[in-house]
Amino acid sequence: AQTVTQSQPEMSVQxxxxxxxxxxxxxxxSDYYLFWYKQPPSRQMILVIRQEAYKxxxxxxxxxxxxxxxxxxxxxxxxxxxxxxxxxxxFCAYRRGYGGATNKLIFGTGTLLAVQP
Amino acid sequence: xxxxxxxPRYQVTQFGKPVTLSCSQTLNHNVMYWYQQKSSQAPKLLxxxxxxxxxxxxxxxxxxxxxxxxxxFCFLxxxxxxxxxxxxxLCATSRAREQFFxxxxxxxxx
Numbered sequence: 001a002q003t004v005t006q007s008q009p010e011m012s013v014q015x016x017x018x019x020x021x022x023x024x025x026x027x028x029x030s031d032y033y034l035f036w037y038k039q040p041p042s043r044q045m046i047l048v049i050r051q052e053a054y055k056x057x058x059x060x061x062x063x064x065x066x067x068x069x070x071x072x073x074x075x076x077x078x079x080x081x082x083x084x085x086x087x088x089x090x091f092c093a094y095r096r097g098y099g100g101a102t103n104k105l106i107f108g109t110g111t112l113l114a115v116q117p
Numbered sequence: 118x119x120x121x122x123x124x125p126r127y128q129v130t131q132f133g134k135p136v137t138l139s140c141s142q143t144l145n146h147n148v149m150y151w152y153q154q155k156s157s158q159a160p161k162l163l164x165x166x167x168x169x170x171x172x173x174x175x176x177x178x179x180x181x182x183x184x185x186x187x188x189x190f191c192f193l194x195x196x197x198x199x200x201x202x203x204x205x206x207l208c209a210t211s212r213a214r215e216q217f218f219x220x221x222x223x224x225x226x227x
Binding site for chain 2: 033035043044045046047050089095102104105107108109110112
């Protein structure tokens with residue numbers, strides 16, 4: 001069975017600084033997707049970034065980028081120029097690549113990010 | 118804007134009193150999911166629909182049921198809520214790779 005591990009329950013970063021959130025996963029499959037979702041306090045969960053396992057290039061979305069190490073099964077999220085609005089719970093998630101839209105997300109336990117002004 | 122809508126945002130019920138949570142979507146996605154999320158935990162999948170095909174997770178209690186009368190709407194019925202069912206309930210939709218989440222309904226059981 002696939003598992004996703006986030007070993008940092010809480011992180012803190014100064015505004016305008018850079019922070020990296022860690023995620024490791026375990027799977028025997030070769031085709032899969034990895035995601036980072038952001039859930040601000042009392043607000044809805046939104047997708048931050050997505051990585052397809054077959055792509056060697058690391059995904060980037062504005063200030064958010066990932067370091068995808070497929071052999072090491074590592075998928076960390078880097079937030080550059082941190083802003084107060086980045087404060088949230090961040091979930092790493094895995095999804096099997098085949099089988100269509102019904103494939104469920106397997107979530108890590110989350111990392112609570114605080115941004116200090 | 119296309120979106121996932123959940124009503125109500127906050128629901129209070131009494132121990133043992135049936136409650137229904139609703140979810141609607143304007144994304145026209147064929148897959149809809151219901152998750153339970155307890156404080157500071159990851160969402161836990163309860164079940165999902167692929168069109169009208171219902172798929173229950175093995176560890177979802179019988180107390181939880183769902184209905185999907187059409188593509189746009191999906192309901193979560195909790196037949197006899199217990200104190201342990203107090204949580205945030207998230208609805209999500211998907212057509213391909215990503216899931217899109219609604220804002221959630223926070224259920225309080227008194």
